[in-house]
Amino acid sequence: MAQNRKKIVVFGSIVHDLISYTSRFPRPGESIRGNSFHQGAGGKGANQAVAAALLGANVAMIGKVGDDIFADFNIASMQKAGVETSAVEKVAGSTTGTATITVSEAGGENSIVVTLGANLEMSPVTAEAAETVIASFRSAGILLCQAEIPDAATKKAFEIGKKRGVTTFLNPAPGDPHLDQSMLAFVDIICVNENEAKFITGIAAPNPAQAEKAARAMLERGPMVAIVTLGPQGCLLAERSDGSSEIVVSLLPAESVTAVDTTGAGDCFCGSFVALLAAGIPLKEAARRAVMIASLSVMRKGTQSSYSSRAELTSSGF
Numbered sequence: 001m002a003q004n005r006k007k008i009v010v011f012g013s014i015v016h017d018l019i020s021y022t023s024r025f026p027r028p029g030e031s032i033r034g035n036s037f038h039q040g041a042g043g044k045g046a047n048q049a050v051a052a053a054l055l056g057a058n059v060a061m062i063g064k065v066g067d068d069i070f071a072d073f074n075i076a077s078m079q080k081a082g083v084e085t086s087a088v089e090k091v092a093g094s095t096t097g098t099a100t101i102t103v104s105e106a107g108g109e110n111s112i113v114v115t116l117g118a119n120l121e122m123s124p125v126t127a128e129a130a131e132t133v134i135a136s137f138r139s140a141g142i143l144l145c146q147a148e149i150p151d152a153a154t155k156k157a158f159e160i161g162k163k164r165g166v167t168t169f170l171n172p173a174p175g176d177p178h179l180d181q182s183m184l185a186f187v188d189i190i191c192v193n194e195n196e197a198k199f200i201t202g203i204a205a206p207n208p209a210q211a212e213k214a215a216r217a218m219l220e221r222g223p224m225v226a227i228v229t230l231g232p233q234g235c236l237l238a239e240r241s242d243g244s245s246e247i248v249v250s251l252l253p254a255e256s257v258t259a260v261d262t263t264g265a266g267d268c269f270c271g272s273f274v275a276l277l278a279a280g281i282p283l284k285e286a287a288r289r290a291v292m293i294a295s296l297s298v299m300r301k302g303t304q305s306s307y308s309s310r311a312e313l314t315s316s317g318f
């Protein structure tokens, strides 16, 4: 992998996962025993920051946690991966975002309650206060945002990013039909999955042909590059040439793998793709490699714990 040249700022969410594995879901009012329990650091912002840092990128996280027992766990997890966390604030009197997940082992289905807690304290003021972090990566940097914090905060971060000359990347996950799409005017690269494509464009994208339609629709709203991830089918990349109406479309297929746990695969793709771009890898090649890296992650259980490091990839001949 090429030496890193650009720096990455993630302005986004931090969420602590609390997962109970049960034989079945409890009925309303019922208490049942879980079979096992797992907790892990998560949140789309943190996951993408970790995926990028594990590949050797220079990553800073801007986010908020509460003043509870989950705060340090989540900060430490990012630090362990090499993410710079001095712009992660502990909000007094608030709780760290949590995802309380029940996995019914009978059918493998899950039910999830996400309580965003301190993530909801992210605001335009947070973005303005972090301008020096964003701007320190001016002209060479990439700003990476998701949709798990208030839209007004994300939009302001993108405005600042564009003003200061950074490349802006939006992964509007998890899909929200009410996303403030006016932020797309400040987005250079947008990456969606099948559901998010539907929310943004009204076009469902379960296959490459539909994904191309959705990608072209997204390019009409501001971004120069649109990516639709397609699970086991890989991803579709559409790129608008600067100063021309020509759109170049590429399908980057995934290898066939045995998927054990696809949780966080989208975050792995986004973090890896941005890390590769930051390392100077051209767009299409970065997307091709990000598909491969995300496909490796679905072969392991967990979210951040399923992501490969640069050393692992190198030793396996990547």
Ligand code: ATP
Residues within 6 Å of the ligand: 173, 193, 194, 229, 230, 231, 232, 233, 234, 235, 254, 255, 256, 257, 259, 262, 263, 264, 265, 266, 267, 269, 290, 291, 292, 294, 295, 296, 298
């Ligand atoms: P999630 O919500 O589970 O994090 P997502 O829906 O945002 O994921 P996907 O499109 O499902 O994102 O997957 C992102 C990438 O992960 C794909 O482009 C592919 O590289 C890899 N991937 C996901 N599922 C599989 C699979 N079953 N086999 C191989 N690769 C996969």
